[in-house]
Amino acid sequence: MLWIVYQEKSAAIYAIEVISGKWRLPIMLELSVHESMWYNEFKHHLDGISNIMLTRALQDLETNGLIQRKELAQLPRHVEYSLTAGCQQLLGVLDMINEWEGFIIRLYHP
């Protein structure tokens, strides 16, 4: 996580760094579809994720300003997660990759 230091740190390198990880992008993509989700909803939508991995990913994403956490004072507890505006912009850029039909094929048959 220090490799952005001696290269001139670019926003793109930083962005790739904070979204790298097994569950981060899948979580962000779920949030981009559902607007807001609570903890257990992720467990239903992300096949195979465990508590510890979900918690870690959510905390990392929050630390890096990609998602917001909002705890509603209720019983039973209810915590709501949603994307920040910056993250929505970032996903907008990444989604351009999806819009290229055949991107992966083109990669292998240039």
Place this chain on the structure above:
Amino acid sequence: MLWIVYQEKSAAIYAIEVISGKWRLPIMLELSVHESMWYNEFKHHLDGISNIMLTRALQDLETNGLIQRKELAQLPRHVEYSLTAGCQQLLGVLDMINEWEGFIIRLYHP
């Protein structure tokens, strides 16, 4: 590297996967500036990289269709690396992130 399987595999997730790693993006960015480079040139431009890390990164990028390797039959040996067309398109998208002045700041102060 298996996490793209049980999520519906999207091109964006695949793209992030193949460019994740400490040296891959820095290598690609150098190549986008210099058109083509040979092995030792990378060692001069990428501060702190070792032979083994450079070799691994170059091989991974080639395997994933992001760079091309061209060995010129000479003595001393001379091997030339360059970006594929698909990789140039991908970098074009990522560069949009750099063009947002204040992207990182916006992330933290939404």
Place this chain on the structure above:
DNA sequence: CTGTATCCAGTCCGATACTG
């Protein structure tokens, strides 16, 4: 010049169990 072989340390990922 362009790599490969070893071998080790640090990170990341995750099953299982437990908590307020």
Place this chain on the structure above:
DNA sequence: CAGTATCGGACTGGATACAG
């Protein structure tokens, strides 16, 4: 419901030495 604690195992990064 929304997490935390623990403890491995897998993967990634890298120093050093060597090779065609």
